[in-house]
Amino acid sequence: MFKLLFAVVMLLLSNAVFSAEGVHWEYSGEAGPDNWAKLSPEFGACNGKNQSPINLAGFIEAELEHITFNYKAGTSEVLNNGHTVQINAVPGSSISIDGIQFDLKQFHFHAPSENLINGKSYPMEAHLVHADKDGNLAVVAVMFSEGEKNRGLEKAWGQMPEAGMKQALASSISPTEILPPHRNYYRFNGSLTTPPCSEGVRWLVMKHSITASKEQIEKFAHVMHHPNNRPVQQVNARPVLK
Numbered sequence: 001m002f003k004l005l006f007a008v009v010m011l012l013l014s015n016a017v018f019s020a021e022g023v024h025w026e027y028s029g030e031a032g033p034d035n036w037a038k039l040s041p042e043f044g045a046c047n048g049k050n051q052s053p054i055n056l057a058g059f060i061e062a063e064l065e066h067i068t069f070n071y072k073a074g075t076s077e078v079l080n081n082g083h084t085v086q087i088n089a090v091p092g093s094s095i096s097i098d099g100i101q102f103d104l105k106q107f108h109f110h111a112p113s114e115n116l117i118n119g120k121s122y123p124m125e126a127h128l129v130h131a132d133k134d135g136n137l138a139v140v141a142v143m144f145s146e147g148e149k150n151r152g153l154e155k156a157w158g159q160m161p162e163a164g165m166k167q168a169l170a171s172s173i174s175p176t177e178i179l180p181p182h183r184n185y186y187r188f189n190g191s192l193t194t195p196p197c198s199e200g201v202r203w204l205v206m207k208h209s210i211t212a213s214k215e216q217i218e219k220f221a222h223v224m225h226h227p228n229n230r231p232v233q234q235v236n237a238r239p240v241l242k
């Protein structure tokens, strides 16, 4: 009985935290992506000209600098906010790009992938979300193909949380476990892919995919109960660098 009560309280608490903006949105129907901008004045950017995700194609050759990854392992927590399953990062992990340090805040998943590469959709995509000291965002995106199981996901999703639940991770996980060994990437300017769709986000999409097992991808899709990918947005005047 206590356990049930605890679960209900957790559910209420987490809903209050995760829907801070208080506006309900979904991936389909009346509150779906086509209507996000109409749901709240705060979601106006969802109709912007620099939105994510996109189909990455028509690349412009560029001398892209190496991203310096400074990721640390540590035990953290995993939560399901009804829109994705997210692992909150342990403080101390960061990347450096453009001479700026961006601290890793969290990483989460979409199935199928949100971005497309040359028109290709992947069964799953991870987003590693970073912020600099001024709150500017940089997202590293990693595509998953179906294959060998991923060890990081094995730890993160050992006890997959249902919607509204948050729990501590039992074993230490390093964000490097969901990075490809070769970290060449595509770059474009975009936005958050969920409301409020804020723009000015540096998107760094890894060229190389990594694998997750069929079971892992299905486990995620199953707990979400629906696809959680926003459709691709117009590229407009933006260059996609490679």
Ligand SMILES: [Zn+2]
Binding pocket: 108, 109, 110, 127, 193
């Ligand atoms: Zn995302």
